[in-house]
Amino acid sequence: MRHPYLQPGPLQGWQFLALCVGLFLPQHLFFWLLQVHLKRHGDSRTEVGKYVVYCRRSLERTQQKGERQARPSRMEILSILLRNPYHHSLPFSVPVHFLNNTYQVVSFDASTTVDEFQSRLNQDSGMRKTGLSGFSLYTDDPTGRHLEHCLLGNIKVCDIISKWEQASKELHSGKSENTRTIRLTYKNRLYFSDQIRGESERERLLLAYQTNEAIIAGHFPVNKELAVEMAALLAQVEFGDFGRPFSASGSSQSKSYQTLKQVLDRFYPKHYRRTVSEEQLRQLLQHLSARWSSLRGRSSSECVRIYLTVAKKWPFFGAKLFQAVCVTSSLEPNASVWLAVHENGISVLDHNSIKLLLSYSYKNLMTFGGCKKDFMLVVRHCSGTDPSKDKPTEKLLFAMDAPKIREITLLISSYINSAHQQKAIAHHLSAPALMVAQPISLKSKDLRSKSPPLEHPSKAPTRL
Known part of the structure; x- marks a missing residue:
């Protein structure tokens, strides 16, 4: 759109640019020209100039955090159009629900990641860092099914909202359903008994309500x-x-x-x-x-x-229970059981009495993950008190819904990763000050099944 030289241009153009700069960066030459253009027209005294200032801020954030994966959501577009984002360093906001029927409104921008979002939520609600509290952010399923999805820390919140809205729209034949919006929930995912010493009062309150949900559901x-x-x-x-x-x-x-x-x-x-x-x-x-x-x-x-x-008198307090049916195991075929995932390993519980049937520590877990339409565990049996004398491994198959297979696989991975991280931290703290600890990569892909070098046999479990 052509306009007089040195004039900022129409408001609608700047509103459109305000959405674009949070998505991607232009090529190098155009990027330099855009920076000059924004610097020239930024003015906090005019409505258009305020949009220009916001564009500069958003451009810097995109440089720092990288480009987006999804187009702007309906919520994002309406926020930019209905109020000038200049007046808010974090122009978007959504409520985060807790299990005691309260919520906390958290603000964010186009580049805010889940990790940054959770950090701000922890500060506002009086909770420790996610790595200490074990709490994680969940979203409901856009299809309306009774499912929740744990959000990865490096994903941008705006991308999550956009993809959720798009999935909901496709479900309703391409029409937006204004009555339903994304629901974010914050609750405990990883429970470590040695982390309770420093927990806040808010964490204890929410943990009590989460235990109540397990009680009323029969878990x-x-x-x-x-x-x-x-x-x-x-x-x-x-x-x-x-x-x-x-x-x-x-x-x-x-x-x-x-x-x-x-x-x-x-x-x-x-x-x-x-x-x-x-x-x-x-x-x-x-x-x-x-x-x-x-x-x-x-x-x-x-x-x-x-x-x-x-x-906490129950030995499996803090564990996450998954309903399953035995396919092949040392248990009775077609028996309904609970798979309890906790900080020490995986336990198989009777479905009716919730009493312990079998238990496997993570060090004896060789492989885990989806196998066709079932969930598979490959465990190693140890001889006597000497864990170095291995007996043949055992393959266990359990029939579960596909979303639950994915959820239990990721949860087991998180517990194993956290155990490795805690060991690395303990080793670093015990080492002399002059020694520099080497960084350890604990991404989920490192747990995938690989062929280890013959001279260094691996004892860590692999995820399918």
Whole structure:
């Protein structure tokens, strides 16, 4: 578009450029001319000049963080058009949801990576660095399926939103669905028992609510009595002191009845509620009200501490459970089991009782990953107390949904990588100050199956 010499040009042109400079960089000659053009017309006193200043900032960020992978999202375009991005160093913002039904709005720009986004989220919400807390950012599935996707740290947030919107649009025959937007959730992914010493109060609170989700889904073994105790503790955290006593003969329309019913819906295992009659429900509510009333005066942090102390008595606290069916293993064929992935290895649990059946440490894990339509583990059995005397390996196959195969494979990789990183850090700290530790590459591709040199046999597991 032609315009008078030394004039900045129309506003719409600068709005379009504001979107482009966050996507890619022009070739070298044009890049130099663009820098001169932006420097000439940048002026914080005019509306157009403010867009020019923003373009300069965005161009510098693209230089630092690299080009984008996806086109601008609908959210990104509307943000640039509806308000001048000059007034915000981070012009875009989205809510990040926590499992206690709260959220934190986090701002970002066109080049912000997931790592930078999480770092800002940790600062705003009073949490430690991701490597210490074990928390990760998840997005919901654009198809509406009950799936979550853990986000890699080097991907740009704007690319994630754009790809999510595009997938949702394709699902609805090319039409944008304005009622649905991407949902980001922040929760614990890797749990390390030796990292609890420095955890913040916010981390403990969210970990308690995440444990509650496992309990109500039947992924955490509690009897009916303990389930009521745990529900009462979270009721005290969520609502404070219980208002008035509830009797079994009380009206179902009373406020106390409705509050107790809400507590049961949110904090009591679903499989225990399915077979409860109306009379048993009233007795259960009365029992819950008595346990909740006994907590009167206790603070939220104290109840969370008690809750986690009780929950951590289960040996697999912090583990992620995956439902599977045995295909070939030493267990009964076609038996339903849970695969529990935790900091020490992988355990096979009975589906009904959630009791331990088999367990394998990561050092005995040779290969893991998808094998056709199943999930495969190849484990090494050790002879006696001497791990150097190896018995033949065993191949285990489990039938699982494809998204869950990918999720469990990546989770195992993350635990193994974290273990290597912690060992490297410990070795570096114990070495003399004059010695320089060599950097260690722990990318996921290093875990893929390779043929190691014959003179240096590898004991690390490989990922398929």
